Amino acid sequence: MLKIIIPTIMLLPTALLSPKNLIWTNTTTHSLLIAAISLQWLHPTYFPHKNLSQWAGVDQISAPLLVLSCWLLPLMLMASQNHLQQEPMVRKRIFITTLITIQPFIILAFSATEVILFYISFEATLIPTLILITRWGNQPERLSAGIYLLFYTLISSLPLLVTLLHLHTQTGTLHLPTLELMHPSLTLSWTGTLSGLALLMTFMVKAPLYGLHLWLPKAHVEAPIAGSMLLAALLLKLGGYGIMRVTMLMGPLTSYLCFPFMTLALWGALMTSSICLRQTDLKSLIAYSSVSHMGLVIAASMIQTDWSFSGAMILMISHGLTSSMLFCLANTNYERTHSRILLLTRGLQPLLPLMSTWWLLANLTNMALPPTTNLMAELTIMTALFNWSMPTIILTGLATLLTASYTLFMLLMTQRGTSPSYITSIPNSNTREHLLMTLHILPMLLLMLKPELISGTI
Amino acid sequence: MNPHAKLICTLSLITGSTITISSNHWVMAWTGLEINTLAIIPLISKSHHPRAVEASIKYFLVQAAASALLLFSSMSNAWTTGQWDITQLTNPTSCLLLTAAIAIKLGLAPFHFWFPEVLQGTSLTTALLLSTVMKFPPMTILFMTSSSLNPTMLTTLALISATLGGWMGLNQTQTRKILAFSSISHMGWMAVIIIYDPKLSILTFYLYVLMTAAVFLSLNTTKTLKLSTMMTSWTKTPVLNATLMLALLSLAGLPPLTGFMPKWLILQELTKQEMTVTAVIISMLSLLGLFFYLRLAYYATITLPPNSANHMKQWHINKHTNPMTAILTSLSTTLLPLSPMMLTSI
Known part of the structure; x- marks a missing residue:
């Protein structure tokens, strides 16, 4: 664990002390090296946990997410280069430092085997995210977006802390591998039900579940590109990961508690997809598409079968990469036109021809075209849900249909049609952007060849 | 503020706190609290601004009342039990009175109204003293009597x-x-x-x-x-x-x-x-x-x-x-x- 965490922490002095002209190169290369080293976590072992120590360990569920979070850091750094170009050096350093500070906490959150450590690092990601959104966002609305983010998360997570401490008093330990071996202490009493709700609610807000998702589009719209990538690719996954961990502890209680969450998740997938269809703001559209995909993840992780867990895992990883890439693409348009409105920034294919290839690829993966891992994930989840209850096929089927339609809508709106007359000259897309897109799409393409790397338990 | 006066105030502040936190006898604890109160008042009113004077008077009245209440509670405890030991506060009425007195001293709601007003009237450093050093002696009394509250x-x-x-x-x-x-x-x-x-x-x-x-x-x-x-x-x-x-x-x-x-x-x-x-x-x-x-x-x-x-x-x-x-x-x-x-x- 420390092999990755210490180099990640050492990125901070790298960012603060690098010479002026090398700061981006140094930090990006260093973090890319860390990402390369982190790939060893994907190597399967006979034992459930790898590198298991008292407080941290990597298992099949956390390994892909850990690698994803290590992978995302260089990409976030690359994506932020352009909008920081005009800033003085000190602010660049502080921005990079903020971005890097989140990384050790996310790694700790995904690898912690002690639940309180998980809780602390889960919450610790909040402050840097808050700074990222409210300090580096563009509109004045970013302040309320920050307040929404903080308060939604904290209101739901303080009961979680109390419940965890209560569980600790009852069972004497909060060590996850030990807890999994013990009989679940949550019963069907009122206390048990409330504890179960408190355990789930934090992650439902973070994932986010439809109805508890209002902070997300706000945060996405206001955040700078790195913040959006971070939210979509990693922080939402903390929610999904938390649900998978917690439902394992809850035992029989989940089968009673799952109904409202399943309803909201599936209905939410449908509703948010429909919201996407009438969305005018590109970033908001991608944010709602995240909510819809995470709805499927929530539904899958609530029914707790091997297939559904593996589907949820694959969907989290592929959605992490896809949505992050979509945000990057939206940002390349935004940096050129300074507008996120779909109506104003349409028909960009003649102007940025190579970029529209990336748009096509990203949208095809987002709408889960065969043979992408997104399709594999959605099929696995749909099968698992169908097995759980037949009528769900109507909802999941409709959601898939709507996903395809709004993705197509997004692609057609941004790329096809006549270019508007007021966009006469825009800067060409540059190598950095193409590299950024390549580094997003490459893992997705490669994972198609070996999806069992990210499929969790199976 | 005159350095000599400042020195005397600071020293009395330290002395008062030390007497209270190290005392075993209710009267000594009360003495320490009173010394504390009297020592901080010149520090509050040192700017001679009307608000500062108002703050110091408010502070003095509230603290004097609280100290009197504290003395009363310890005396009534001594009346019924015959000893002045701080840790042996056994009379229930005295316990309630003491809780109220300490609540006033600490600014615990519903006895908190004086606190923001006084802080508003003073300088930032005195406000820091009021919310840290001045709360330490009441906290220790609360600590020592915690078993009987x-x-x-x-x-x-x-x-x-x-x-x-x-x-x-x-x-x-x-x-x-x-x-x-x-x-x-x-x-x-x-x-x-x-x-x-x-x-x-x-x-x-x-x-x-x-x-x-x-x-x-x-x-x-x-x-x-x-x-x-x-x-x-x-x-x-x-x-x-x-x-x-x-x-x-x-x-x-x-x-x-x-x-x-x-x-x-x-x-x-x-x-x-x-x-x-x-x-x-x-x-x-x-x-x-x-x-x-x-x-x-x-x-x-x-x-x-x-x-x-x-x-x-x-x-x-x-x-x-x-x-x-x-x-x-x-x-x-x-x-x-x-x-x-x-x-x-x-």
């Missing part, structure tokens, strides 16, 4: 303090008043645990002193008395403002900052005592406080340029940042990893 009453006081401290702070634009309400809600956190784990309560107090001192000293460096000054203080000390934001969020109790440690330990102790509902309520009430800390943090650093700045910029700073501020700020943001060590050593 009434749990229901203290829990109620604590919850009311946490509520009012958070709620009334929402509406403030003066930093001293905001910090006064923050102090009131922190006193609530200390009072809720004093019966079950008095040492934890003292630890909470120490950490609160650490964090609030960091905030007060940072504000004092830039002479920030209200939010609109705070808005422009970044031009004076940009780095200090960034650390001030962290210190404020630490005061709010966000992990991974120091302020999370007392909250975590108190919630743990409360759940151990089967007071889960209280734990949930008081943790939710801390969110009220978080809102105004967050607003302070926004003003301190997050709304920096390049965004629009429609105010006069301040460029000159006539004093250096105290090195103490740096030490206190770093302690008040990074102590959380040490919590296992602190927990075993208290």
Whole structure:
């Protein structure tokens, strides 16, 4: 664990002390090296946990997410280069430092085997995210977006802390591998039900579940590109990961508690997809598409079968990469036109021809075209849900249909049609952007060849 | 202020506190408290501003009343039990009276009204003294008598303090008043645990002193008395403002900052005592406080340029940042990893 965490922490002095002209190169290369080293976590072992120590360990569920979070850091750094170009050096350093500070906490959150450590690092990601959104966002609305983010998360997570401490008093330990071996202490009493709700609610807000998702589009719209990538690719996954961990502890209680969450998740997938269809703001559209995909993840992780867990895992990883890439693409348009409105920034294919290839690829993966891992994930989840209850096929089927339609809508709106007359000259897309897109799409393409790397338990 | 007078005041302040915290006899404890009160009054009124004089009179009246009540409670205890030992407070009426007296001294709601007013009238350094040093002797008395206090009453006081401290702070634009309400809600956190784990309560107090001192000293460096000054203080000390934001969020109790440690330990102790509902309520009430800390943090650093700045910029700073501020700020943001060590050593 420390092999990755210490180099990640050492990125901070790298960012603060690098010479002026090398700061981006140094930090990006260093973090890319860390990402390369982190790939060893994907190597399967006979034992459930790898590198298991008292407080941290990597298992099949956390390994892909850990690698994803290590992978995302260089990409976030690359994506932020352009909008920081005009800033003085000190602010660049502080921005990079903020971005890097989140990384050790996310790694700790995904690898912690002690639940309180998980809780602390889960919450610790909040402050840097808050700074990222409210300090580096563009509109004045970013302040309320920050307040929404903080308060939604904290209101739901303080009961979680109390419940965890209560569980600790009852069972004497909060060590996850030990807890999994013990009989679940949550019963069907009122206390048990409330504890179960408190355990789930934090992650439902973070994932986010439809109805508890209002902070997300706000945060996405206001955040700078790195913040959006971070939210979509990693922080939402903390929610999904938390649900998978917690439902394992809850035992029989989940089968009673799952109904409202399943309803909201599936209905939410449908509703948010429909919201996407009438969305005018590109970033908001991608944010709602995240909510819809995470709805499927929530539904899958609530029914707790091997297939559904593996589907949820694959969907989290592929959605992490896809949505992050979509945000990057939206940002390349935004940096050129300074507008996120779909109506104003349409028909960009003649102007940025190579970029529209990336748009096509990203949208095809987002709408889960065969043979992408997104399709594999959605099929696995749909099968698992169908097995759980037949009528769900109507909802999941409709959601898939709507996903395809709004993705197509997004692609057609941004790329096809006549270019508007007021966009006469825009800067060409540059190598950095193409590299950024390549580094997003490459893992997705490669994972198609070996999806069992990210499929969790199976 | 005349250096001699200042020296005498400071020395009496130290003497008074020492007498109270080391005494075993109620009369000595009372004497120490009175010395404390009399020593701080010149410090409060030193600016000779009408508000400062008003504050010192308010402070004197409230503290004198509280001390009298304390003396009365100990005397009635001595009347019924025949001894003056602080730890042997067995008469229930005396216990109630003492709780009220200490609540007045600490500014626990519903006896908190004097506290923001007095803080508003004084300078930032005196306000720091009032919310840290002056609360230490009453805390120790509470600590020593914790075994005989009434749990229901203290829990109620604590919850009311946490509520009012958070709620009334929402509406403030003066930093001293905001910090006064923050102090009131922190006193609530200390009072809720004093019966079950008095040492934890003292630890909470120490950490609160650490964090609030960091905030007060940072504000004092830039002479920030209200939010609109705070808005422009970044031009004076940009780095200090960034650390001030962290210190404020630490005061709010966000992990991974120091302020999370007392909250975590108190919630743990409360759940151990089967007071889960209280734990949930008081943790939710801390969110009220978080809102105004967050607003302070926004003003301190997050709304920096390049965004629009429609105010006069301040460029000159006539004093250096105290090195103490740096030490206190770093302690008040990074102590959380040490919590296992602190927990075993208290």
